[in-house]
Amino acid sequence: MTVTARALRLVLTQRTALLVVLLAVVLVTLTTLSQRNYLSAPYDASYLASTLINAVPLAMLALAELLVITSGRGGIDLSVGAVVSLTGMVFGFAYGQWGWPLAPAILLALVLGAACGALNGFLVAHLGFPALIATLATYYAFRSLALVVNHQKPINSAPVQELYSTATSVPVPLVGDALPEVPLGIVTFLVPTALVVWLVLARTTAGRRLYAIGTNDVAARWSGIDVRRTRWSAYVAAGAISGLVAVVTVAQFASARPDSGTSGNGMALPAITIAILGGVAITGGVGRVAGVVLATLLVVWLNAGILLAVPGNRGSQFQLFALGTVLVVAALLNALTQRRYGGSR
């Protein structure tokens, strides 16, 4: 086997390798464009760091989709955006109107999100609903409740507005001034979530059980795994992560908006797109945290570059184009890899 064939095989079968290559291409291209003054603002390290604020909700919800899709049997969660809207409103009530301290309010968001996820998980794992349908139904229900609960009005009382100060940038801990300042949400929410999900998936028996039921339902049952409970907990975890994203979103907008996770295309579709791009197999049983994180960085930094290269409204339109193209190409590549090398890892 020649070196090129080996490299091609590595890039096609190892999703993280492919993503690193793509990320390097995007960064080098855009930095070159920036140095030749083709962009409307410098595409440098501090700009890249500041755009990471968009990565926080995106990556966390993509991790939620990673858990759910990996659990198999057509697993998917269309309701994450609606859970963000609903929990965000309740968090807004608790923190902004009932005068709860911050920590219990965040805990409430986490628990409520987990409860929404538990409903999804009960429908899918215990009653046998197809996940697409169950979460479509709860998407409608949660979205509707979020809009009705405060008569479509946002909550932006003084405590909620002050939360915006937590959305500022801070120096990276431990490293200090060597790297540019990153948004606080990265340190307080994204990194801990990613670490916990990675630890659970890669280092615990619970993680191995999840991969097992995603790969083969029947084999997992015969090897003594409680398939229903394992699948149920994947949905609960996805709901809990969505609850945390609600807190991040409220802080970012300085307001609890009733349509925060559901306006436009919503938050679920981009999250699913990122998960697929990160190498999560829609058929279940395959998917890694590293892939999802790299895919988020790729999409966020590509989008940030597009905004500078194509200013104004057309920039956000080209982001749609980029997201769609990347997803279709990634899916076609997955299918090709499947036929040529027997699947990617």
Add this chain to the structure above:
Amino acid sequence: MSAPALERPAPVRAGRVLPFPVTGQEVVLILVVAVLWVTLAAATPAFATEGSIVPLLVAMTPIALIGIGMTVVIVTGGIDVSVGSTVMVCAVVIAKAMVGSGIGLPAAVGLGMVVGALLGLVNGALIAFGRVQAIIITFGTLNLFRFAGLQVFGSATVEGIPATLAPFGRGEEGRTLGVPHSFLVLLVVAALAWAYLRHTPGGRHFYAIGGDQDAARLAGIRVRARIVLGYVVTGLLAGVAACFVIAQGTSSLAASVGSGLELSVIAAVVIGGTSITGGRGSVLGTLLGALLVQTVRTGVTQLGWPSQLSDLFVGVFIIVAVGADLLRQRRRPGRRRTT
């Protein structure tokens, strides 16, 4: 809950084994819609009037029409989440053509069908020949079509759309003998699709593919061509639905048209008893599902409740309808349990 017609084997004529035209799910849906209509008529005097029923029937036509195509796609085991963007692209192309060159009604409908069918062809070709899961590809094309539509839009809205498509609208010119034209179109398309899916070999091929794609291929069905056809038909019907959407709207068209429509269509189809895993489903069920969803929307508004509350009931109806279907499926003899 299983109707007697399911238990008794259907009379075998000329080697044909088909269930009774109206199956369990559809009977339940007819009853639910009937109960809702009677309750609403009793609760609000305004409901059972022509001024309320006709807009209800007109409003359900885009969802039901696309739902017919979506039924075919879901029966083959696929799904198309890009229909909202397809409607947007068709609507803006038609609107621009009407404003720019003043094309007539047949040309507008034809244009919508051609554009929609082309977009459907893109989906179908990628899915059938790229051998990729339908949901992933159509998530991608959802973004790509929306991008294409926004490029055509240019500015934020299209203004000054002429009333060329008024014969499909809510108003007086949209009715004959009190029946809205768009609803008549829906009935004709539904009847054709029903007969084709139920009584021709070509129609049964879709069910065979959804039941077991490999077995269907070995039985000599041209699986890829059939799958592409399903997506093309869905796109084509989305093009017609775009005409109805323009006709129901005002003289300006915003870029948000069609956004989120795909979920309403899928909701109508699954409430109608079509199995998301493929191989089972009916056009009649989809019509009833769309009628149920629209009845809930109209009813909530007329009861004076906040209109956003209707989505809560839509969610509950999806759970109840699919749950009832799951229960029946478990009781059905000789069927492998899917849980």
